[in-house]
Amino acid sequence: MINPFKSKKGLGRGLSSLIGDVGVKTSNDKISISSIVPNKNQPRKFFEKEALDELTTSIKERGIIQPLIVRKSDDQENKFELIAGERRWQSAQSAGLHEVPVVIIEADNLKSLELAIIENVQRKDLNPIEEAESYKSLIENFNYDQDMVAKFIGKSRSHISNSLRLLTLPNKLIDLVRVGKISQGHAKILIGLDNALLLGEKIIKKKLSVRQTESLVRIIKKAGVKKNTYKDANTISTENNLTNKLGMRVILNNKKNNSGTLTFEYKELDQLDRLIRIITNNY
Numbered sequence: 001m002i003n004p005f006k007s008k009k010g011l012g013r014g015l016s017s018l019i020g021d022v023g024v025k026t027s028n029d030k031i032s033i034s035s036i037v038p039n040k041n042q043p044r045k046f047f048e049k050e051a052l053d054e055l056t057t058s059i060k061e062r063g064i065i066q067p068l069i070v071r072k073s074d075d076q077e078n079k080f081e082l083i084a085g086e087r088r089w090q091s092a093q094s095a096g097l098h099e100v101p102v103v104i105i106e107a108d109n110l111k112s113l114e115l116a117i118i119e120n121v122q123r124k125d126l127n128p129i130e131e132a133e134s135y136k137s138l139i140e141n142f143n144y145d146q147d148m149v150a151k152f153i154g155k156s157r158s159h160i161s162n163s164l165r166l167l168t169l170p171n172k173l174i175d176l177v178r179v180g181k182i183s184q185g186h187a188k189i190l191i192g193l194d195n196a197l198l199l200g201e202k203i204i205k206k207k208l209s210v211r212q213t214e215s216l217v218r219i220i221k222k223a224g225v226k227k228n229t230y231k232d233a234n235t236i237s238t239e240n241n242l243t244n245k246l247g248m249r250v251i252l253n254n255k256k257n258n259s260g261t262l263t264f265e266y267k268e269l270d271q272l273d274r275l276i277r278i279i280t281n282n283y
Helices: 013-022 049-062 086-094 109-122 128-142 146-153 157-168 171-178 184-190 196-206 210-226 233-246 269-282
Strands: 024-032 068-072 080-084 099-105 249-254 260-265
Touching (some): 080 099, 109 128, 109 146, 128 157, 157 171, 157 184, 157 269, 184 196, 184 210
Parallel strands (some): 068 099
Antiparallel strands (some): 068 080, 249 260
């Protein structure tokens, strides 16, 4: 059986490879559009109405050129679960089509998710939050680690780590990134800040650029440092020694009750990894 994806560069080498792994059972077939059910593992949740309307118009004029990828549904008889082609499926319904071209494959839940992710990532269809949630699903539900995700997606481990860190933002900020009101560049600056949500709202209200946001955060951090109490020579010496040895800024704040905080500021994830290794190897 001929794999129709091997000669089509639009889907990318990764998707072709994965389809080859599972084996195409039927190619260039047509099935009833009502027999297709949405993919419960679909990483993409947000679809722009304007883009869907444009695709609907295109389908009315030219039909569906690229087949949808489906598998037999596990829990619904005579139904096919959509793996790739959600936008085409939605627009085909809006265009009034009764049948759509499909490729039917055999795939378990993991392979189905892999195919859905690789298609969306390669087409750059996912927003930053959907991308992060896809990686999280592979890690939490299918026992991937970050290195495995990076290898599978074809991106660096630091890209995966930075993507996942977006999910540590407050839920309201995550929603703002999801719908595009705050960019990924802005969001990265806000990670770990106590006043992240307030700053996010300020970014939107003042229409701040990424560079302006960086400057604002630096000013806020400097103002916070100035509020710190006086540090004696021993504390400063300890900070300097640790900073020089670790290659990252170390801040030591002592309190009156002999407690305090020790803060490590890393600029790259490699620095964090090295710090973790140092701590782990010594304890």
